[in-house]
Amino acid sequence: MKAIKGIGVDIVNNQRMLNIIKAQYAERFLVKVLHPYEIEQFKGKPTIQLQQQFLASRWAVKEALVKASSFKELVFPEVEICRKHDKPNIVLHNKNLEYFKKNFGNDYEIQVSISHEDSYSIGFVILQI
Numbered sequence: 001m002k003a004i005k006g007i008g009v010d011i012v013n014n015q016r017m018l019n020i021i022k023a024q025y026a027e028r029f030l031v032k033v034l035h036p037y038e039i040e041q042f043k044g045k046p047t048i049q050l051q052q053q054f055l056a057s058r059w060a061v062k063e064a065l066v067k068a069s070s071f072k073e074l075v076f077p078e079v080e081i082c083r084k085h086d087k088p089n090i091v092l093h094n095k096n097l098e099y100f101k102k103n104f105g106n107d108y109e110i111q112v113s114i115s116h117e118d119s120y121s122i123g124f125v126i127l128q129i
Helices: 015-020 026-033 036-043 049-071 094-104
Strands: 004-013 079-084 087-094 108-114 120-128
Touching: 004 015, 004 079, 015 108, 026 036, 026 049, 036 049, 036 079, 049 079, 049 087, 049 094, 049 108, 049 120, 087 094, 087 108, 087 120
Parallel strands: none
Antiparallel strands: 004 120, 079 087, 108 120
């Protein structure tokens, strides 16, 4: 049985992300926050409401991961949130992967939950070792 090393949660007002999407710096923000695969997914969303919800949830999960791991230098584009077995899953890349292996061993697990409501998105992360 694995022990809980950390828990993180973050809630985002979806309107904040809508403002970013409509801003002229939106593309720069996407590149600084999302993994390239996530950018493809974001751009494939059929409505701006789904885009804002997608972006808000990804931001919330990545902030929750910072809190769960205490890794304040987390590189957001090197965190990929995808679906595995029909639930959200986190895949770490490059600097983030190196940090987690060094500090939590090769056998760490990250559990993640995402939820949406009209105005808010929430990310919840449990880090187990």
